[in-house]
Amino acid sequence: MHIFYTPDLSGNTYTLDETESKHCVRVLRLEKGDEITLVDGRGGYFTAEIDDPNPKHCAVKVIQSELNFGLRKFQVHVAIAPTKNMDRMEWFLEKATEIGINRVTPILCRYSERKEVKHDRLEKVMVSAMKQSLKAYLPQLDELTKFNALIKQPFDGQKFIAHCDEQHRELLKKMILPNQNYLILIGPEGDFSTEEIELAIQAGFKPVSLGDSRLRTETAGVVACHTFNLLNEV
Numbered sequence: 001m002h003i004f005y006t007p008d009l010s011g012n013t014y015t016l017d018e019t020e021s022k023h024c025v026r027v028l029r030l031e032k033g034d035e036i037t038l039v040d041g042r043g044g045y046f047t048a049e050i051d052d053p054n055p056k057h058c059a060v061k062v063i064q065s066e067l068n069f070g071l072r073k074f075q076v077h078v079a080i081a082p083t084k085n086m087d088r089m090e091w092f093l094e095k096a097t098e099i100g101i102n103r104v105t106p107i108l109c110r111y112s113e114r115k116e117v118k119h120d121r122l123e124k125v126m127v128s129a130m131k132q133s134l135k136a137y138l139p140q141l142d143e144l145t146k147f148n149a150l151i152k153q154p155f156d157g158q159k160f161i162a163h164c165d166e167q168h169r170e171l172l173k174k175m176i177l178p179n180q181n182y183l184i185l186i187g188p189e190g191d192f193s194t195e196e197i198e199l200a201i202q203a204g205f206k207p208v209s210l211g212d213s214r215l216r217t218e219t220a221g222v223v224a225c226h227t228f229n230l231l232n233e234v
């Protein structure tokens with residue numbers, strides 16, 4: 001199955017951009033009449049037929065459409081401090097997208113070692129993972145947001161902060177109610193500061209543990225994402 005990302009698709013005809021056209025015609029060697037799959041990142045999942053296999057502007061026509069493909073009854077939002085090594089952040093985004101996530105907010109914390117991210121590069125990783133995992137929804141990727149600003153944003157659902165402090169914490173899997181919206185905060189390599197933890201709790205976030213092991217930031221993000229998805233399986 002050959003999948004192409006078409007975020008501005010509308011109507012029954014579409015022209016792939018030059019990069020996708022080259023991949024379709026030159027790399028995959030697809031020809032007129034061959035079927036491909038299109039996803040728009042908004043839940044649209046389409047079967048299309050190649051009409052003009054031009055390597056610079058390949059024209060296709062949609063022959064079957066399915067909207068809200070893979071729509072779920074719950075939403076997962078992970079706010080995570082970017083790792084110093086961006087390969088690890090990209091790994092997290094790839095795996096979280098494959099597992100199932102709706103929104104990612106990079107957050108700037110007291111002990112953050114990275115204070116900037118390349119949004120376009122990270123989004124490309126998510127687009128690739130969306131196509132690879134046969135999904136039609138592209139997770140929302142926010143700009144880098146300060147911790148204090150993030151915790152003040154309104155959120156309708158369950159809110160958690162995962163940290164390593166020894167104060168009382170419940171396991172995340174014991175706190176999750178099914179079919180809810182979820183927001184979880186994942187800290188930097190140096191964890192959240194004591195002040196950040198207290199501010200989050202005052203803002204309605206429940207302190208949670210992801211298990212006995214001490215996890216890297218990107219691993220903690222994946223574990224949290226998987227836990228939400230696993231406990232919502234029917």
